[in-house]
Amino acid sequence: MNSRLRWRKFVSGFMLTLTGVCAVVSVLALFLILGYLVVRGGASINWAFFTRLPAPVGEIGGGMANAIVGSGKLLLLATLFGVPIGFLGAIYLAEFSGHKMAFLVRYSADLLNGVPSIVIGVFAYTVAVLPFKQFSTLAGGFALGLMMIPITLRSTEDFLRSVPNNLREGAMALGASKWKMIATVIVPAAYRGILTAVLLAFARVAGETAPLIFTALGNTFWSPGWTQPTSSLPVTIYNYALSPYEDWHRQAWAGGLVLLVLILLINIIARGILARGISVSRS
């Protein structure tokens, strides 16, 4: 083995090890995040955290009950607003539209997807806050729903398209109208995928903070405004983490843990549904 070959082998081994290190470092990040959250947040999670309202500044204790409920309300609104539009839009794209129209819609959906969440927030602010001169849960739900549309639309469309054409033709041949075919054949065939898409969209907006700060009443200042019913989990975490109070920091960690566990659970469930769906359709 001459020295040149040895050198090449060495470089090969070295670089490949290096890539392995990169991979390990990246994955370690997840465990570090989870670990820190569990250690710091786990200590301050108790029953009161879920059931009590925030305590006044300086008092120890209190919880985030209002933020959890607020997040729930916002997400409900967002789902009611975003999912139907995204879903019907996807049906239109996959089943009805011509090439040009589909391209246009898909392109703007991708664009909308790439828009930073803060810009969505600014938009919702100008549409739903400025005209009414008032922050509201509705505006927050609108902002989040807006973010759900492109995510739901694109992935639902993909799943609808992956339904084999035979099914469409079969339904048509049996005399089903186009609408009947979509409602009773295509959508049921793709429903696991669609459910996954909706769940992932839900998980994505559940953690969004930026668009909520100035739509669902964000209090970035330290006024007692956070007793408003429209505070939400991510925004509360943000405010608490930047506050100068030790006890609030503790609560921010706890809130972070709750939020993260919730989102990771939804993600894992969604992936589980999808994986099952694929193996079923293959068998």
Place this chain on the structure above:
Amino acid sequence: MTLLLVFELWQGSVLPRHKFGLAFFRTSTWDPVEEQFGAIPFIYGTLVTASVALLIAVPLGIGAAIFLAELAPPRISDTLEFFIDLLAAVPSVIYGILGVFIVVPLMRQYIDPALKSVLGFLPLFQGPAYGVGFLTAGIVLAIMVIPFIISVSREVLLSVPRDQREAALALGATRWESTWKVVVPFARSGILGSIFLALARALGETMAVAMVIGNDPKISASLFAPGYSIAAVIANELAEATSELHTQSLIELGLVLFLLTFILNGLARVLIVVTSQRGAGSATA
């Protein structure tokens, strides 16, 4: 919907455009009390943090993607990919609190002084280390965008045909040479796409940056200095902006950010199309 969005942002920022015109992009004073608004510090901060993030994230992300796609056995690769997908789903506030409570003290006590003693002769690494600042924001951003780079790049690398690898190995290339000189160039366009995706995300990321960048609208050469980014200033000030002009200036910043990501996305698409055509051409030739 997208059109409506642009229209509203345009409408919403009429006032500062009339008052400042192009000077909005030339002045660096941001003073809500005096009603002077210039966008330069924010644009600067946004670009600097995004560049720092990419400098860290791109080598690490692509390295990891190569490992996952080329070396790791499928089972390990899929498991790790699963975790990386989860990492991509972690919301940005969570990165923010980790940044504030863990990265910032770490930077202040260890990393900043270490960098200063080694590279202190560069203007980049001078000045007092507050812990918060461009560098910290860049690092947190890097951690956030790495999963995106890995996921997309891995997907692309896996789609490179087996023949390519086998041919290179058969010609006597080492494993690394086949990866680096054959597989990676083949997947170039997709990797580039993943980088642009990461860049667009880094530019628009709000919460994590707002929490660690220091929120000080100044331009400074040092990476240790606190700065400000477009997204962060909107998040911090829009809800409490009292004057019409202040609000509208912030909305105009939103428009700037939107256009920035819009252009980047467009550029990424063009680049991907061009490189993939060239790749296809050279593959058939």
